[in-house]
Amino acid sequence: MQNNSLVAQENKAVTSTTDADGTELALPEDSGQEQFITFTVGEQEYGVDIMSVREIKGWTETTLLPNTPDYMRGVLNLRGVIVPIFDLRCRFGLGETEATNLHVIVIIAVKDRMVGILVDTVSDILTISNSDIRDVPKMETLIEEEYLSGLVTIEGRMVALLNQERLFDTQAIETGISASLTEET
């Protein structure tokens, strides 16, 4: 519940800063900033919008779902809610994570669903100006291109910002597992 109220507060903050037509326009330096939680997978650092993060917890054993893609690491019981866990390393085609107790699951909200992403460590909270976010350069057909919303350089390190809606919401498209399903939106 505490978590919820915190989120609600944060969401309010979001609406007030993104409401460009409103009075907030008077504070451009404020509205142009966003906060991200960053975490590492191998050498690479990734960031997600802090507003979407619901919880961070240590790795626990999951129940595997049959006939799902490799990066789908099964489901776990988060206080009575069944939450699917995705392996970010595997999602980017770098092989499955050998999960240990030191690995971390970041629970994030993607639209009206909750998903967990398995990462190596959580590193930082960044406050980034929108103007500092760079586009992802056009490369070959790398998966990253499509699932990253931007790149940011902080103290010499590059942080890739995740577009989680693309990353997890449409996970069925590639595999065709549930292509026949009609999504109610």
Place this chain on the structure above:
Amino acid sequence: MSTNDFDLDQFKATYFEECAELLIDAETRLADLQHNPENVDAEDLNAIFRVVHSVKGGAGAFSFDQLVGFAHIYEALLDRMRQGQIQITEEIVSLLLTANDILTNLIQAAQDGISVPEEDFVDVKNKLNLLAFGEDDSSPVEDTETTATSDPDKGLKKYLISFIPKPELLQHANEPLLLVREMKGLGDLTTTVNTDRLPNIQKLVSDEAYFSWNFELVSECSLNDVEEVFEFVTEDCELEITIASPDDTSDQADTQEVSETSPPQTSAPEKSLETTKEQAVAAMQAPTIPSPPPPAAPGQAPAAAASPAAPRVSSIRVDLDRVDRLVNMVGELVITQAMLRQQVDNLPPELAAFMAKGFEDLGMHTREIQESVMAVRMQPVKSVFARIPRLVRELAAKLGKKVELETSGEHTEVDKTVIEQLSDPLIHMIRNSLDHGIEETPEDRIKVGKPELAIVNLSAEHRSGRIHIIVTDDGRGINRERVKSKAIEKGIISADEHLSDEAIDDLIFSPGFSTAEEVTDVSGRGVGMDVVRRNISNLGGRISVQSRPGKGTKFVMSLPLTLAVLDGMVVAVGKEKFIISLTSIIESLRPAKTELHKLSNGADVVSLRGEYIRLVRLHRLFNIPNAQKDPSKALVVVVEIEGGKQVGILVDELLGQQQVVIKSLEENYDPVDGISAATILGNGMVALILDVDGLDAMARQVNHRSDRNDLENENTDTTLLSENSKSLIQTADISEEKVDIPLSKETQNLEVMEQN
């Protein structure tokens, strides 16, 4: 104000909800009247009157004028009926039924924000009008309105009224303020209050009346009118009314003037009075909507209170979300409790013994809480059944058949989730019975020696932890010849197939089957009984049919009592655990090698008492490593799937029987083939609930794709499915706690449970 709009919407929603409940009540009582018009229970009439009155009251508050207008006439007729001024005949009852249907339509229209064309119900309205008001002149019974207007006394008169309430006045839910207001409406009123009886504040009893009043009323009205104001309080006060000439000025020296708008006498007791009054009035007045004022005139309040009190409602309205939250939390509690229970076993024996007693109690209480919470969601099927009489009436009229509906067991309770899903299949079944079951015309029935009036019976009962809903008709029964030829024609069966009578009857549930010669607009809209069967099996239920040609047909729907929990068998395959619904399990067994056979298309079958049952290899469908692949060393759980067929699911072992709370997998992820839902086991791990129909479909696909077989060859196992799938490998060690005592692996032909 937007907040006000919001509030009003909320009240409207409450109002419509209440209307729905009220209409169900009225419908039930009307059905009683219909069956027994000679011997009418006055309470029934009163209750219907109250329903219509409440509907009208609420409608007034929201200005649904059309609804108010109709309800008013309907109410007036009912009022005359309950006063015995109108003889209750079959004709009247059927008029009431029609009126009730129109009332339902009007409420629906109000809810949808549309209006019903007047000509749709003007006939009925006129009939009601004639009965309710048309014969007023010949009626000797006094009518307050007519006497008021036809009063011969004219000219100003001055009434001196002494009104001394007895202490109980307030306790009887009367309100002096309302009387004062009403008198004020009659003419020029001067009020003086006598506070002599007012005790010391310490001795003051909040619901006793202490004040008395003297009124001077200058008005044109008759004495009757003035007396009428006090009509409902005469027993609770000393009242004296005298007529003086208008210029008479009698003074009361020892009294003080009180402003009418804020009489102090009511301010003290008002709060406590409010509640009792509301309770008493609630049943008669508009629905219990807190903020908009009751639409009835203030003077009507005492009238309502004085009428025979409605049966006390001892229930509250609770948002389903809240109950669901409670159910969820209790589910969590059960899981946590089971988890702790397992930990106790790890304690040193002396501590464990001490804890065990506590846990026994805790377990008992948790079970009780769970049962109580589930009971909160239980509702009588009455709410579904109550819609059927109207359906039957309308259909019978449309089809030109004479049908009577009998219902029983409408108080049988079932979970709210099931109730919601029950309505559609039931309506479909009733339609089917009326359209196809019963003979074309009443004459046809007479020809075969049956009474003209056909009977459709609808009943509900609890049987072995499930609810059975039975629809019986005394029609012509299933025409097996025609069903069979139709099935052959549609390619559902082959011409040379030999089928038992039961199997032929069962064909009516086949997809794309409809025997009606022409498509009527009643049933046979392209969807048939197959949809009913599918809907019911989606609910974890089954439907079967029994028919005797010429005598009638009987449909039996068997449904679980709840969709929130499930009795399951926990099974292990490799390191994975799955739940199979107990209701689908027929038996489990370990086949001998000689009982295993392979078909040419690669499917495995096991012979069981002369029948061949297809094997579904769970480990192969789900790519589970380290599972027992040899059926003669594993266990086969025989389950019943759609259409009454049986398949055998190959599992390593049975871990025990358990009630599990059903959790949605789709809430946060996409549906997975072969899995219907998930649950949480005692160790906090998620376990998947198998969808046996889905597994069967998957198994058939796999057989189509590969006719290779691998009873011995383990390597082919992983290559059978799509490349995106992976083998299930547990990446870390977990302490494998068995949920329950494992059943003996050696047990051969273990009968888990017998379906009856």
